[in-house]
Structure formats: C-alpha cells, structure tokens
Amino acid sequence: MRLMSIPPSRKIRIALCITDLDIGGAERIMTELAIRMDKTRFEPVVYVLQSRPVREEQSCVPELEQAGIPVYFLDICDKWSLIKGFFKLRRLLLLQSPHLLQSFLFHANILGRTTGFWVRIPFRISGIRVAEGANRRHLLMDRMTQHLSNAYICVNSNVAEFTVEKGRIDPGKITVIENGVDVRALESAVPADTAAIESIPGSKKMIFIGRLHHQKGLDWFLATLPVWMRHLPDWELLLVGEGPEDAALKERIAQDEYAPFRNRIHFLGWRPDIPELLTASDLLVLPSRWEGMPNVVLQAMAARKPVLVSRKHAGCDGILANLLERQSFTLFDCDSLISRLRYLGDDTVRLSLGEQNHRRVREHFSIERMVAAYESFWAHLVDG
Numbered sequence: 001m002r003l004m005s006i007p008p009s010r011k012i013r014i015a016l017c018i019t020d021l022d023i024g025g026a027e028r029i030m031t032e033l034a035i036r037m038d039k040t041r042f043e044p045v046v047y048v049l050q051s052r053p054v055r056e057e058q059s060c061v062p063e064l065e066q067a068g069i070p071v072y073f074l075d076i077c078d079k080w081s082l083i084k085g086f087f088k089l090r091r092l093l094l095l096q097s098p099h100l101l102q103s104f105l106f107h108a109n110i111l112g113r114t115t116g117f118w119v120r121i122p123f124r125i126s127g128i129r130v131a132e133g134a135n136r137r138h139l140l141m142d143r144m145t146q147h148l149s150n151a152y153i154c155v156n157s158n159v160a161e162f163t164v165e166k167g168r169i170d171p172g173k174i175t176v177i178e179n180g181v182d183v184r185a186l187e188s189a190v191p192a193d194t195a196a197i198e199s200i201p202g203s204k205k206m207i208f209i210g211r212l213h214h215q216k217g218l219d220w221f222l223a224t225l226p227v228w229m230r231h232l233p234d235w236e237l238l239l240v241g242e243g244p245e246d247a248a249l250k251e252r253i254a255q256d257e258y259a260p261f262r263n264r265i266h267f268l269g270w271r272p273d274i275p276e277l278l279t280a281s282d283l284l285v286l287p288s289r290w291e292g293m294p295n296v297v298l299q300a301m302a303a304r305k306p307v308l309v310s311r312k313h314a315g316c317d318g319i320l321a322n323l324l325e326r327q328s329f330t331l332f333d334c335d336s337l338i339s340r341l342r343y344l345g346d347d348t349v350r351l352s353l354g355e356q357n358h359r360r361v362r363e364h365f366s367i368e369r370m371v372a373a374y375e376s377f378w379a380h381l382v383d384g
Helices: 025-036 061-066 079-096 106-118 136-144 157-165 183-187 218-223 225-231 246-253 274-280 295-302 317-323 334-344 347-364 367-383
Strands: 012-018 042-048 071-073 100-104 123-128 151-154 174-176 204-209 235-240 265-269 283-286 307-310
Touching: 012 025, 012 079, 012 106, 012 367, 025 042, 025 061, 025 100, 025 295, 025 367, 042 079, 061 071, 079 106, 100 106, 100 367, 106 123, 106 136, 123 157, 123 367, 151 157, 151 367, 157 174, 157 317, 183 274, 183 295, 183 347, 204 274, 218 225, 218 246, 225 235, 225 334, 235 274, 246 265, 274 295, 283 295, 295 307, 295 317, 295 347, 307 334, 317 347, 334 347
Parallel strands: 012 042, 012 100, 042 071, 100 123, 123 151, 151 174, 204 235, 204 283, 235 265, 283 307
Antiparallel strands: none
C-alpha cells in the first residue's frame, strides 16, 4: 500500500460517502464522525447518493449543516441516474481532492470505491455494517470490486468473520471498529410523557425502535404476540419507526385474535425523541433476523435499560458479552421468548441488568472512543 505524508500544517481531507441521510444506524454513525472528528486535523465533506430528503426533520441533514459540514447530494434514484451520479461525484471529488474516501453501506461502498479509484484518491475504505447473507448479489459485487478498496472497516468481529468467510474479502484488508453512542446524552434524557397512549395507568413498557422491515423480525414477533402477551397482563408494546411492513403489521393486529391485546399495542411512527422514549420504557426488544451492531441496543444500555434480543441473529454477542444469555432468546422459538420475558418481568432483575448494561457501554462503547479509533486509523493510513 502506497503511503503518503501530510505536513503537520495541513489537514487530512476526508470524503464521507453514504447512500442516504434518513436517520438510521449507519447514518447516525457517519454524522457523529463528521461532526466530532478533530477539525484541526481533518476536513470532512459528505456525499450522499440519493436526493435531499423531503422530510429533512427526519434526517441527519440539519445536524450536519448546522455544524458547517458541506453536504452534496448526487440525486441517484435509478439505474439511469447512476451514470449521471457517477460523473457528478467524480467532478466533486476532483474539486475536493481528498486524501481518503470512507464509505458506508453497500451502494455507497461500490460507487465510492469505483469513483475514488478513477480520480486516484490514495485511500478508499469501505464500511461493512451488517452480515447480510440473504443478498448474494451484494456479496458477489463486493468481492468483484474489492481490489478497488484499500481497506474495510467492520463494526464487530462477527461481521468481520462473515466478510472473510462468505464475502471472500482479503482478511489483511479488514479492521474492526465498533460503534459508539453518546452515553452522557442518554444518561441525562428526561422520560417522555407516555400517559396519553397508556391503556393501563402505570403499565410497564416494552419498546421496539427501528425500521419496520422484514430484517427486524416484527412479523414473527407480532404473530406470536397473542401467545406471550397473555403472560404479561401489565405490559404494553410501543413500536417506534416506519418502513415497508407498516401496513402489513397493522393489518395483522386488526385480526380478531388480537382483540384482547389491541389496546396495549401502540404504533408511534417516526419519533425525534428516542432518548426520552427509551428512558420512559422498561425494556427494549429487538427480534431481528440479522444485524451488524445495532445502535439502538447501545442506546438502551446507555439509558440503563435491559434489552431482549434474538440470540446469534442480532449482532449483540460482543455488545452484551456475559450479559447476553440473560437478555436473549432463540429466534422463532416462542417458548424461549416467553421464558425470557417472564424473567425480565421482574423489577429487580431489570434494574440490575440495566445498571450492568450501563457500565459496559460506558466502558467500551462511548462515541468518543469510536471517533478516536477512526481518527487513528485514518491518520495511520495517510501519514504512515
């Protein structure tokens, strides 16, 4: 790998490339990096494959622009606009002349490394956020273009192993940098007022936060709800987020078998007050089929909350470590889910696990630790 040396008086120019800026895990991480990186050492510019979001308040755009980070949209919406987007990104990168391009998510990885190669950006780094075994086309395209990337950053060791074994990416190119969260912000969050949606005054709140998508496993979770919710008469379920399965999930709970529980199931849609909702809740649930390193689990832990995740599928092995067994269930096993929900129904158990979660995320997964790791990796590449 060719090394270059940047004089101390010059900043390292960073091109950050991502598919879109709707609020999600990867988008949140990239935004935190862009805003928090040391501006005396680094100069970031953000490139977004899609168009400017229609609902900007539900995106990371205002936060980035308020921080003075340049953001450019390539307006790619289909295969025909892809070519135009390539040339627009090429022109912008030639103007910025970055020392390093860091991309996030599959489509941004492919376009970023390809365009970066053509404009001769010295270092092109792809971010791998999830072990996405279901999409073989993505794995094949990643493998075929890996020679255009100098390095890959994976969010945990599980994703790194998957990238090597299933993606067949050169292990010598892979580095692991785990996600981080703003622990102090979650510690200080004021609980949201949920009285208006409660059907049981003073009820316990189970919360899901994320995209309403097949990946998240909500179809199975709600399909089994009439079985497990009868064991939890003082609990309510809050579903926070939007997505392609929104209508199907709502149609499901409109069925007759859900009548006894319907008033305890609340679709809240997109919400800007995630820290406050977590603080007001008693348990985070994440029944995902697959994940990389879910930020929402880190957020819940920082808010001193216990979590319940699908074992081996939610990417939480490294996050929870020795706390995993008590806060996980076997996916598609209703008995396993009921057993764990009953265990977590105990107030003393939840309080204890919440405190242990908080200590672990504070020690290992702070946002400051993550940003410092990226800065160190970038500086080592560029400065040698």
